[in-house]
Amino acid sequence: MDFISDIDRKDIKDISVIQAELLKETVFYLYKNSPFYRKKIARIPSIKCIEDISGLSITTKEDLQIDNWGFLCVPKNNLSEIVATTGTTGAHVFIGLAKKDMDRLAENEKRCFSYTGATPDDLFLLSITMDNLFIAGMAYYSGLQRLGAGVIRMGPHTPKRQLELIHSLKPTGIVAVPSFIIAIYKQAEKDRIDLKKSSLKKIVLIGEAIRNADFSSNTLGKMVEKLSTAESYSTYGITEAQVAFCECQCHKGLHSHPDLVYAEILDDAGNTVKDGEIGELVVTTFQIEGMPLLRYRTGDMTFKISDRCDCGRTSARIGPIIGRKAQKLKIKGTTVYPKAIENILLEIDGVENYVIEAYTGDDQADHVIVKVGSLKTQDSRLKTQDLKDAVCENIKAKIRVTPQIEIMLPQEVEKILYEGGRRKPMTFVDRRGKS
Numbered sequence: 355m356d357f358i359s360d361i362d363r364k365d366i367k368d369i370s371v372i373q374a375e376l377l378k379e380t381v382f383y384l385y386k387n388s389p390f391y392r393k394k395i396a397r398i399p400s401i402k403c404i405e406d407i408s409g410l411s412i413t414t415k416e417d418l419q420i421d422n423w424g425f426l427c428v429p430k431n432n433l434s435e436i437v438a439t440t441g442t443t444g445a446h447v448f449i450g451l452a453k454k455d456m457d458r459l460a461e462n463e464k465r466c467f468s469y470t471g472a473t474p475d476d477l478f479l480l481s482i483t484m485d486n487l488f489i490a491g492m493a494y495y496s497g498l499q500r501l502g503a504g505v506i507r508m509g510p511h512t513p514k515r516q517l518e519l520i521h522s523l524k525p526t527g528i529v530a531v532p533s534f535i536i537a538i539y540k541q542a543e544k545d546r547i548d549l550k551k552s553s554l555k556k557i558v559l560i561g562e563a564i565r566n567a568d569f570s571s572n573t574l575g576k577m578v579e580k581l582s583t584a585e586s587y588s589t590y591g592i593t594e595a596q597v598a599f600c601e602c603q604c605h606k607g608l609h610s611h612p613d614l615v616y617a618e619i620l621d622d623a624g625n626t627v628k629d630g631e632i633g634e635l636v637v638t639t640f641q642i643e644g645m646p647l648l649r650y651r652t653g654d655m656t657f658k659i660s661d662r663c664d665c666g667r668t669s670a671r672i673g674p675i676i677g678r679k680a681q682k683l684k685i686k687g688t689t690v691y692p693k694a695i696e697n698i699l700l701e702i703d704g705v706e707n708y709v710i711e712a713y714t715g716d717d718q719a720d721h722v723i724v725k726v727g728s729l730k731t732q733d734s735r736l737k738t739q740d741l742k743d744a745v746c747e748n749i750k751a752k753i754r755v756t757p758q759i760e761i762m763l764p765q766e767v768e769k770i771l772y773e774g775g776r777r778k779p780m781t782f783v784d785r786r787g788k789s
């Protein structure tokens with residue numbers, strides 16, 4: 355089968371039939387070519403419909419870490435690119451892409467950009483990393499090329515340099531992580547440049563969710579929207595699956611590309627949950643030659659929407675990522691993800707930085723301490739107790755839990771953020787199960 359560019363507007367039943375065919379094809383291909391899956395698949399299962407996928411075994415990140423090259427289905431010298439996961443947990447995983455996989459990656463992103471209304475007339479500033487084995491920069495670049503749009507391959511250089519290029523080259527769109535967009539706009543404010551009058555019409559945001567579960571903009575999303583008149587689009591990519599889900603102009607979830615990926619949402623026991631119910635996102639890749647994946651656990655929590663979108667597309671969507679499965683906290687019976695607490699902290703005046711620590715209490719239950727770094731309490735513009743109360747009340751009002759709050763100096767919080775010589779700050783420190 356080849357890429358089906360109009361698949362997202364086909365009848366839902368027809369999509370299911372196509373996906374069942376693609377699944378059959380993938381399972382057979384893996385059985386024949388992947389040393390890892392050859393061991394896992396004792397005999398080719400009978401697949402009559404896409405739902406039969408639930409009978410197949412799960413693949414985990416650990417599997418990839420332990421037997422990384424056992425997943426490879428083509429000779430190594432046939433690979434066009436090797437990328438790696440960022441490795442937030444455990445060892446890096448390498449993903450090899452064959453030539454056709456590069457086409458698939460470009461097709462995926464071309465569709466994502468076209469969902470934002472982008473056309474060959476657009477010119478995008480790519481303000482994300484293009485090297486260091488990252489897949490995203492390359493994916494967006496090739497997607498824009500396939501669409502026929504123009505690209506300014508900038509990378510995450512200083513906000514000042516981005517502003518210079520926005521001024522001189524007049525791009526119509528920009529691709530960046532939300533926090534970097536905010537940094538660019540803050541620099542513009544400092545330099546008295548009114549970006550609302552700039553050429554930018556579209557902001558494609560990667561890496562962090564900008565919507566709440568009801569699709570309204572979260573704190574990060576609101577910050578971006580407040581700064582700009584350009585329209586923001588959220589995307590969510592999975593390196594291992596060489597795929598991205600993306601928002602259309604309705605902003606009601608992230609569309610999948612049915613001929614490239616199949617998404618399932620599973621509960622803790624591994625059962626499929628109903629549409630709209632939160633569970634772990636598990637993906638199966640279609641039409642990959644290098645390292646296809648069967649039912650890969652992403653570790654990300656979200657929900658699925660199978661109905662037709664207001665934009666008319668019938669491709670299944672996922673909601674925003676609400677947190678990592680491993681970071682799920684159960685506080686007095688309420689399920690909370692650190693991301694939800696972070697979103698609240700971002701909004702509170704006087705909060706310079708923060709770290710959320712979880713530990714197991716004497717009662718064997720999860721407990722949380724939110725350590726807030728603030729300078730304002732030092733120069734007595736704000737009383738420590740008032741800030742503490744504000745943090746506590748905001749968290750309680752929004753997620754119905756009352757964590758312990760500590761107000762500290764920003765440099766003290768900084769130390770915890772980089773504990774153990776980390777290169778990237780870790781805003782959630784999980785000390786559960788450790789004494």
Ligand SMILES: [Zn+2]
Binds near residue numbers: 663665667
């Ligand atoms: Zn849509």
